[in-house]
Amino acid sequence: MAIRNKIKQVQNKKVKGHIVNLAVSNPCFELFLYLHYSEMPKAEIVSAAAMISMLREIRGGEYSKTNLQEGDYRSNVNIAIDRAKETRHGSNGIPINPGTDAGKLINIILQMEPKRERNE
Helix, strand or coil: CCHHHHHHHHCCCEECCEECCCCCEECCCHHHHHCCCCCCCCCCCCCHHHHHHHHHHHCCCCCCCCCCCHHHCHHHHHHHHHHHCCCCECCCCCECCCEECHHHHHHHHHHHCCHHHHCC
């Protein structure tokens, strides 16, 4: 089943009475991590593997999907959120490649975090 069909299956579904909102990245979550270091790419990214390669290149070879270090991204998180706002969406609500809604989710999480912790 195509990823778009899978997303449509859960989009706007209710779980225990609450609407589920998705934070979709196209082609993958690593795009949001990339935005911590660079502007939104202008051209379509052909695959998740290509996006991971771009992230590794901009990070000097450093990136491990299984060992993310918060300190590598925390200081630029607001920059990444702003850059993610450039995302364009298709008529189905899914980000057009390259695009990510992860910034919306991260922003909500940051708003929930106590202010004294955000400033540390």
